[in-house]
Amino acid sequence: MDGILVPLAGGVTIGVASALLLLTTGKMAGISGIFAGTILPGTGSERAWRAAFVAGLVGAGLLIAAWMPEALGKPSASPGLVVAAGLLVGFGSRLGCGCTSGHGICGIGRISPRSLAATATFMATAVLTVFVVRHVLGGN
Amino acid sequence: MRTILSGLFAGLLFGVGLGLGGMTDPANVLGFLDFAGAWNPNLLFVMGGGVGVFAALFPLIRKRTGPLFAPSFDLPTARRIDGRLLGGAALFGIGWGLLGLCPGPAIVNAAVGGPNVLLFLGAMGAGMGLHAAVQKSRVGRAAARELLAPDA
Numbered sequence: 254m255d256g257i258l259v260p261l262a263g264g265v266t267i268g269v270a271s272a273l274l275l276l277t278t279g280k281m282a283g284i285s286g287i288f289a290g291t292i293l294p295g296t297g298s299e300r301a302w303r304a305a306f307v308a309g310l311v312g313a314g315l316l317i318a319a320w321m322p323e324a325l326g327k328p329s330a331s332p333g334l335v336v337a338a339g340l341l342v343g344f345g346s347r348l349g350c351g352c353t354s355g356h357g358i359c360g361i362g363r364i365s366p367r368s369l370a371a372t373a374t375f376m377a378t379a380v381l382t383v384f385v386v387r388h389v390l391g392g393n
Numbered sequence: 394m395r396t397i398l399s400g401l402f403a404g405l406l407f408g409v410g411l412g413l414g415g416m417t418d419p420a421n422v423l424g425f426l427d428f429a430g431a432w433n434p435n436l437l438f439v440m441g442g443g444v445g446v447f448a449a450l451f452p453l454i455r456k457r458t459g460p461l462f463a464p465s466f467d468l469p470t471a472r473r474i475d476g477r478l479l480g481g482a483a484l485f486g487i488g489w490g491l492l493g494l495c496p497g498p499a500i501v502n503a504a505v506g507g508p509n510v511l512l513f514l515g516a517m518g519a520g521m522g523l524h525a526a527v528q529k530s531r532v533g534r535a536a537a538r539e540l541l542a543p544d545a
Contacts, residue, residue: 256435257435257438259413259414259415260413260414260415260435260436260438260439260442261438261439261441261442262413262414262442263410263411263412263413263414263415263416263439263442264410264414264438264439264440264441264442264443264444264445264446265410265442265443265445265446266406266407266409266410266413266414267407267410267411267414267439267442267443267446268410268442268443268444268445268446268447268450269406269410269446269450270403270404270406270407270410271403271407271443271447272446272447272450272451272454273399273402273403273406274399274400274403274407275450275451275454275460275466276454276457276460276461277395277396277399277403277460277461277462277463278396278399278400278403278460278462278463279459279460279463279464279465279466279467280463280467281467281468281469282403282407284407284495284496284497284500285496285521288496288500288517288518288521289521289525292518292521292522293521293522293525301396301397301400302396302397302399302400303400304400305397305398305400305401305404306400306401306403306404306407307404307500308401308404309400309401309402309403309404309405309406309407309408310404310405310407310408310497310500310501310503311408311500311501311503311504312401312404312405312408313404313405313406313407313408313409313411313412313501314408314412314417314500314501314502314503314504314505314506315504315505316405316408316409316412317408317409317412317417317501317505318504318505321412321413324412324413324415324417324418325412325417325418325502325505325506326417326418326419326420326421327419327502327506327507327509327510328419328492328493328494328506328509328510328513329509330491330492330509332509332512334491334492335492335509335512335513335516336512336513336516337488337491337516338488338489338491338492338494338513338516339488339512339513339514339515339516339517339519339520340488340516340517340519340520340523341484341485341487341488341491341520342485342488342489342494342495342496342499342513342517342520343488343516343517343518343519343520343521343522343523343524344481344484344520344521344523344524345481345482345483345484345485345486345487345488345520346481346485346496346521347481347520347521347524347525348477348480348481348484348524349477349478349479349480349481349482349483349484349485350469350471350478350481352485352495352496352497353489353495353496353497354407354495354496354497356482357440357443357444358440358443358444358447359447360469361444361448362443362444362445362446362447362448362451363447363448363451363468364448365469366472366474367469367471367472367473367474367478370474370478370479370482371478371479371481371482372482374479374482374483374486375482375483375485375486375489376486377483377486378482378483378484378485378486378487378490379426379486379487379489379490380426380427380428380490381486381490382426382486382487382489382490382491383423383426383427383490384427384428384429386490386491387423387427387429387430388429388430
């Protein structure tokens with residue numbers, strides 16, 4: 254039971270944060286889109302709240318490091334693998350119009366067929382990738 | 394100013410939720426994605442909690458004539474499930490499965506996760522820039538075709 258309550262509380266907090274962003278700014282909490290809108294040129298007045306959201310996420314990391322450092326973990330992999338993962342996540346999330354937050358939480362929460370399809374797809378390829386890396390190639 | 398403060402607070406709360414949910418530890422995420430190993434179902438509850446709360450609040454918020462600090466709601470309008478959506482999601486999933494990091498948790502870890510997280514974020518930004526460049530050239534080519542062969 255204990256093992257379920259904390260993750261559930263985390264999910265509820267994420268849902269409340271997404272609803273709060275919608276209520277105040279009218280926007281979906283899709284983090285890949287928010288991050289792209291912060292770093293890529295040509296978004297104008299929309300950039301300020303996006304940059305603030307990203308800053309809030311970074312601030313949350315500092316809070317977590319202070320209060321529950323056990324919740325953080327450093328990814329361990331070769332630089333080449335890290336770069337490949339980052340490129341795929343960045344390019345793929347833009348091409349597919351969203352990531353775990355925009356499709357997986359908000360999109361499914363508002364019962365969008367596109368988000369259901371996208372989430373099923375990325376869950377499937379992620380599970381397959383972990384299977385190949387861990388059990389076929391015998392990596393981490 | 395109010396949208397900036399709203400964004401900041403929502404980001405902070407979202408990030409704390411990711412931490413509570415264990416999404417900020419890539420090993421935990423990989424454990425969830427590893428069906429053939431010692432499967433860790435915890436992230437199912439994170440997703441369930443997030444989806445459940447958002448699904449309950451979304452219709453209530455949408456009943457309002459508009460958001461508190463902006464003129465109108467800005468929701469996705471695309472309906473078509475096409476190759477771009479599924480291909481993008483497929484690539485995204487491969488990248489997620491390689492390292493256990495998706496954009497939110499990577500940003501939360503930016504200041505505390507060490508050099509690999511920063512390298513990941515740099516590459517993620519480059520991937521996004523690459524997509525923007527490809528998109529731009531595609532739009533440019535379509536416009537050029539239109540100009541050269543307006544009847545086609």
